[in-house]
Amino acid sequence: MRIHHLSCGTMCPFGGRLWDGFSPVLGPATLVCHCLLIETEAGLVLVDTGFGLADVNNPRRLSAFFRFANRIRLREEDTARRQIEARGFAAKDVRHIIMTHLDFNHAGGIEDFPEATVHVLDAELAAARKRDGALNRRRYLPMQWDGPVVWQPYALDGERWFGFRCVRDLVGLPPDILIVPLAGHTPGHCGIAARTPEGWLLHAGDAYFFRGEMDLDEYHCTPMLRFYQRMMAADNAMRLNNQARLMQLKQTHGRAVRLFCAHDAKELDMFPPLPAQTAPVPVPRTEVPAQPSPAQPVRVRPRPSRVRERKGSAGDTISGTRAANKVTSGPVSEDR
Ligand SMILES: [Zn+2]
Numbered sequence: 651m652r653i654h655h656l657s658c659g660t661m662c663p664f665g666g667r668l669w670d671g672f673s674p675v676l677g678p679a680t681l682v683c684h685c686l687l688i689e690t691e692a693g694l695v696l697v698d699t700g701f702g703l704a705d706v707n708n709p710r711r712l713s714a715f716f717r718f719a720n721r722i723r724l725r726e727e728d729t730a731r732r733q734i735e736a737r738g739f740a741a742k743d744v745r746h747i748i749m750t751h752l753d754f755n756h757a758g759g760i761e762d763f764p765e766a767t768v769h770v771l772d773a774e775l776a777a778a779r780k781r782d783g784a785l786n787r788r789r790y791l792p793m794q795w796d797g798p799v800v801w802q803p804y805a806l807d808g809e810r811w812f813g814f815r816c817v818r819d820l821v822g823l824p825p826d827i828l829i830v831p832l833a834g835h836t837p838g839h840c841g842i843a844a845r846t847p848e849g850w851l852l853h854a855g856d857a858y859f860f861r862g863e864m865d866l867d868e869y870h871c872t873p874m875l876r877f878y879q880r881m882m883a884a885d886n887a888m889r890l891n892n893q894a895r896l897m898q899l900k901q902t903h904g905r906a907v908r909l910f911c912a913h914d915a916k917e918l919d920m921f922p923p924l925p926a927q928t929a930p931v932p933v934p935r936t937e938v939p940a941q942p943s944p945a946q947p948v949r950v951r952p953r954p955s956r957v958r959e960r961k962g963s964a965g966d967t968i969s970g971t972r973a974a975n976k977v978t979s980g981p982v983s984e985d986r
């Protein structure tokens with residue numbers, strides 16, 4: 651399993667280090683959109699998509715508030731689609747997209763990969779479709795994902811990973827990739843864990859924003875990111891609780907799990923580009939299974955206008971039987 655770390659969009663709000671902790675204070679900050687491109691035997695898997703080609707071609711589809719407040723820099727070469735093509739792959743090789751959540755700066759590239767099944771927690775999909783309140787109408791932009799998208803929503807099923815609840819056995823994906831619910835930033839926000847030969851990686855999405863928030867010696871966060879996270883939190887108490895649990899995870903299992911978040915440029919720098927591909931990536935010729943496995947007994951029926959039924963697709967199967975998306979606090983354990 652080869653994992654590429656990409657930034658699929660940049661936000662450059664004024665205030666420099668008041669946001670990112672390192673840029674000149676009178677200039678723009680650099681906030682990345684850290685996405686993963688994972689080469690697996692099930693084809694290419696994307697974790698988050700940043701901004702997409704349609705955002706580049708029509709920036710006005712993004713909320714004017716966030717476009718100006720975040721000073722979003724949109725460049726075609728930064729999109730996941732173009733970066734994947736630059737590595738010698740095609741858009742159709744991307745068979746799966748796993749979303750930490752559906753905010754505008756994570757979901758913009760979903761429709762650039764029409765062959766992909768999009769895995770997401772059902773609580774997030776419900777919140778994004780509902781869009782209640784002024785903040786949700788600006789953060790969730792249906793035009794980014796209301797085309798012919800094949801959704802694969804999940805409820806929680808009681809599985810555990812290092813003491814966190816998690817969703818295992820994602821449909822069509824290797825068992826080394828898990829969804830770890832980390833609600834708070836949004837109702838169905840989650841981290842994505844991937845097991846590598848060197849240990850686990852956890853893409854924590856927007857569960858935290860600044861590397862100092864996971865500093866075991868001295869917690870610190872820049873003032874603007876502190877404010878921004880509070881402003882964007884759907885449930886701030888749950889956000890802080892999950893952030894504390896991530897810190898605990900790092901404290902107790904920092905050697906086994908490597909953590910990073912979506913927007914910290916210095917964290918992205920810790921993962922240098924992979925060397926060029928020496929052999930073609932195995933891309934399966936078959937679709938994902940047509941029938942749910944016994945591990946996914948529950949079926950939900952998404953709104954038909956929003957879901958493209960693809961022949962041979964697992965479509966609307968969900969894993970597990972518990973609809974709860976709340977993450978309960980508890981000790982970080984050895985379960986994994
Ligand atoms: Zn974000």
